[in-house]
Amino acid sequence: MHFILVHDVKPSNSHSHSAAASRNPVIMLQKPLRLVEKLVPQIKLVSSRNKPVHLLSHNARGYAVFMEINYRETPNSPFRKIRAQFIDVDLNKISATCSTKEEAIRKIKSIKANPSEQIQSITVKRTKHGQYRLVVHRTRRKIAQLKKQFLNKHGNLVKHAMIVETSNGYHIYWALRDGAVSKFVPIQKALAQKFNSDPLITNLARVMRIPGFYHMKDPNTPFMVRVVQWGRKKRFTQEELIRTFRLEP
Numbered sequence: 001m002h003f004i005l006v007h008d009v010k011p012s013n014s015h016s017h018s019a020a021a022s023r024n025p026v027i028m029l030q031k032p033l034r035l036v037e038k039l040v041p042q043i044k045l046v047s048s049r050n051k052p053v054h055l056l057s058h059n060a061r062g063y064a065v066f067m068e069i070n071y072r073e074t075p076n077s078p079f080r081k082i083r084a085q086f087i088d089v090d091l092n093k094i095s096a097t098c099s100t101k102e103e104a105i106r107k108i109k110s111i112k113a114n115p116s117e118q119i120q121s122i123t124v125k126r127t128k129h130g131q132y133r134l135v136v137h138r139t140r141r142k143i144a145q146l147k148k149q150f151l152n153k154h155g156n157l158v159k160h161a162m163i164v165e166t167s168n169g170y171h172i173y174w175a176l177r178d179g180a181v182s183k184f185v186p187i188q189k190a191l192a193q194k195f196n197s198d199p200l201i202t203n204l205a206r207v208m209r210i211p212g213f214y215h216m217k218d219p220n221t222p223f224m225v226r227v228v229q230w231g232r233k234k235r236f237t238q239e240e241l242i243r244t245f246r247l248e249p
Contacts, residue, residue: 003045004207005053008064008216059213066207070184079204082179085187085241086208087197091146092168094136097127104132111136118142143168154195157245162231167215167223171208177235186249187238194245
């Protein structure tokens with residue numbers, strides 16, 4: 001199994017980053033599948049130099065802990081097993097790409113005029129193609145409201161799935177048996193469209209946050225990533241997902 005530590009804390013001009021984090025923004029780790037402990041926070045991993053890495057202390061220093069969901073023997077090997085289909089329901093932000101600066105300004109005004117929105121910050125960046133990339137971040141209070149709304153709307157559809165709560169929303173997994181590698185990406189895209197989740201969560205090498213560790217992008221308000229629903233014990237088949245959700249992969 002392949003794990004990765006990514007320094008989660010947002011860049012700033014302060015001296016809050018440790019020197020170790022600056023030198024090692026990403027740490028690649030791995031562990032044999034059968035040796036993963038039952039209690040996730042107790043997992044003991046070693047680096048490529050066979051040195052032990054203490055996950056909890058790294059998490060406290062601002063590193064997020066991720067795991068590659070699908071199976072391959074080495075980081076450069078082809079994928080041999082699909083463990084789950086999954087989605088990332090990110091309720092933190094509104095994203096838009098505008099052709100002109102004026103269009104971006106109009107979009108911002110429209111979002112601010114929406115009485116149901118609660119905005120924490122807005123950024124606009126010029127892309128290499130000359131467009132304007134707009135990202136609006138919502139407040140924690142608004143995200144909490146949207147989390148409840150999502151489960152109220154889709155609760156019946158995800159009642160048998162594994163649901164992991166993150167700072168910004170939910171990671172939802174359908175554990176698979178006999179998953180075909182060739183079907184993974186088309187089903188990921190169809191699920192993202194079905195649930196209006198992050199459309200970029202489609203690649204075989206995707207890593208996801210591990211429950212039991214803190215989301216540390218804002219070190220002043222760490223959020224414990226946690227399992228809120230384990231889902232059913234019987235694994236799904238890809239054909240069952242296609243049929244149940246009427247997907248068109």
